[in-house]
Amino acid sequence: MIKEIISKKEKYVIGLISGTSMDGIDAVLIKLKGCGENASFKQIQFITYPYPAGLKERINNIITNKRTSPEEISKLNILLGEIFADAALTVCKRGKIPASKIDLIGSHGQTLWHSPQKKEMYGYQVGSTLQLGDPSTIAVKTGIPTVGDFRIADITSGGEGAPLVPYFDYLMFRSKSENRAVLNIGGISNITVIPKDCRKVDITGFDCGPGNMLIDQTVRVLFGVEFDKNGKLASRGKISNELLNFLKKHPFIKKPPPKSTGREEFGNKYVKKVLNFSEKTKNEDIIRTITEFTALAIYMNYQLFIEERIRIDRLIVSGGGAKNNQIIKALKKYFKGVIIESSVRYGISPDAKESIAFAVYANETISGNKINIRGITSAKKESILGKICFP
Numbered sequence: 001m002i003k004e005i006i007s008k009k010e011k012y013v014i015g016l017i018s019g020t021s022m023d024g025i026d027a028v029l030i031k032l033k034g035c036g037e038n039a040s041f042k043q044i045q046f047i048t049y050p051y052p053a054g055l056k057e058r059i060n061n062i063i064t065n066k067r068t069s070p071e072e073i074s075k076l077n078i079l080l081g082e083i084f085a086d087a088a089l090t091v092c093k094r095g096k097i098p099a100s101k102i103d104l105i106g107s108h109g110q111t112l113w114h115s116p117q118k119k120e121m122y123g124y125q126v127g128s129t130l131q132l133g134d135p136s137t138i139a140v141k142t143g144i145p146t147v148g149d150f151r152i153a154d155i156t157s158g159g160e161g162a163p164l165v166p167y168f169d170y171l172m173f174r175s176k177s178e179n180r181a182v183l184n185i186g187g188i189s190n191i192t193v194i195p196k197d198c199r200k201v202d203i204t205g206f207d208c209g210p211g212n213m214l215i216d217q218t219v220r221v222l223f224g225v226e227f228d229k230n231g232k233l234a235s236r237g238k239i240s241n242e243l244l245n246f247l248k249k250h251p252f253i254k255k256p257p258p259k260s261t262g263r264e265e266f267g268n269k270y271v272k273k274v275l276n277f278s279e280k281t282k283n284e285d286i287i288r289t290i291t292e293f294t295a296l297a298i299y300m301n302y303q304l305f306i307e308e309r310i311r312i313d314r315l316i317v318s319g320g321g322a323k324n325n326q327i328i329k330a331l332k333k334y335f336k337g338v339i340i341e342s343s344v345r346y347g348i349s350p351d352a353k354e355s356i357a358f359a360v361y362a363n364e365t366i367s368g369n370k371i372n373i374r375g376i377t378s379a380k381k382e383s384i385l386g387k388i389c390f391p
Contacts, residue, residue: 001145001390002366005103009033012044012101014088014144015359017108018080018133020187020262021212021320022056023226025049025084025110027091028355029102035367039171039360045095046352049087055079059132063112064268073112073132080110081137088142105146106362106386108354109133114151114262116160127155139389147362147386154372159379162260166192166205167364167371168357173346174198178313181306182343183331184353185321187213188261189298195310204306205376206257209250209297210266211321214290217271222283228291231326237288243278247293253300258378294321295330302335318343322350361386 005011015028026048030041059076062068084107092099109131118125135148151161169182169192182192192205215234216227228234252265278286306312315338321327322342332340343350364371370382 006366008103011103011363012097013359013363014091014102014105015355015357016084016087016105017355017358018110019354020111021216022059022110023048024051025087026351026355027087028352028359029091029095029097030356030359032360032363035363036369037171041356041360043347043349043352043356044097045091046349047091047094049090051083059110059112063263077132077134078137080132081134082141084133085138085141088138099142099144102144104362104366105138105142105144106358107133107135107138107146107148108150108358109148111262114161115264116155116260129155129161135387136389139391143391145391146389147365148389149387150361150385153383153385154377154379157379157381157383159372159377160258160260161377163190163205163207163376164372165190165354165357166203166373166376168360170194170200170203172348173316179310180314180316181312182316183298185211185317185319185327186354187211189294189321191298191301193306193310193312200373201375203373204257207260208301209253210294211319213263213266214271215287215294217268218290219287221271221275222286228287228324231291231324233284234288234291234326237282237284239292240278240281240285240289243281243286243289244293246277253297254304257305258376291324291326292330295327295334298331299334312338314339316341316343318348318350318353320351
């Protein structure tokens with residue numbers, strides 16, 4: 001079966017991911033040609049498939065309180081596999097391509113826990129990560145070969161298991177004539193730096209800090225809405241220098257790469273600390289300041305770890321944060337002289353970029369290509385990532 005898929009000049013591939021914001025499952029359908037540096041694609045359809053009511057809160061409660069049972073985690077793993085499969089079948093229908101014509105699915109899953117730092121257990125050094133959404137369940141329910149669990153091989157090799165998207169950034173955004181950085185602002189913000197006329201080994205990338213996660217959770221608490229659409233709430237407030245200075249002290253911002261993070265650092269517990277510190281600050285000012293910090297943390301990482309070696313000419317932005325006008329406005333203020341633009345200019349919608357990456361990665365896996373980059377994840381070796389599951 002795999003040999004037949006590899007031999008095709010064109011493939012229909014679905015990419016699936018639910019990010020740290022847990023807004024639902026991003027599902028994309030693409031037509032893909034080639035692999036590695038010869039890969040190219042056309043986006044056919046993209047959807048965000050919603051989670052059932054209450055599921056997001058249930059998962060978040062496990063992450064926040066760390067109280068659950070093996071039965072609960074086991075059931076959620078299969079349940080999310082079923083939901084991811086439904087998302088895949090739905091994007092097929094919307095794209096008017098029968099599921100029988102889909103060659104491959106690449107699924108990142110939903111991260112429940114990510115703790116790549118090695119810790120001693122019974123004489124072994126163990127780093128771990130857990131993505132819910134069993135890929136075998138997806139394969140069986142859809143009838144489509146599915147590649148999932150992309151992070152584990154990198155962590156076992158001594159890496160952070162993230163970020164993995166830089167390889168995709170290299171394939172799609174490299175340039176002969178200018179230094180580029182690709183910035184994804186999802187729940188967490190991460191950046192890939194691609195020097196002009198570079199090779200794969202020359203790129204760098206890492207998580208910078210909070211993306212939408214901190215903003216989203218804070219507006220839920222203060223305003224009872226899911227997110228700050230277009231940055232409108234932030235636009236009504238003023239920056240609190242006192243709060244901004246507090247936020248800048250978070251140790252992750254100045255931590256040298258390689259580094260990755262998630263809800264463990266910037267989830268509900270950190271939001272409570274922020275709100276306790278700013279209890280006398282107006283709600284709109286809190287949101288404005290947190291939004292400013294999201295952009296500033298990215299720029300601080302650029303100053304600390306990138307600018308001395310490479311001055312970027314162009315910053316390409318994707319993810320939900322690309323739609324937040326206040327984040328973009330702040331980025332333009334800090335990155336003076338740098339062209340800042342959306343990934344839309346390159347045929348990649350901001351919302352779809354990461355799901356497209358995992359569609360491409362499924363094809364890279366069956367083609368035997370290594371997608372983790374040692375200089376980015378700190379793995380001891382580059383590996384073929386992902387588990388291939390058959391219907």
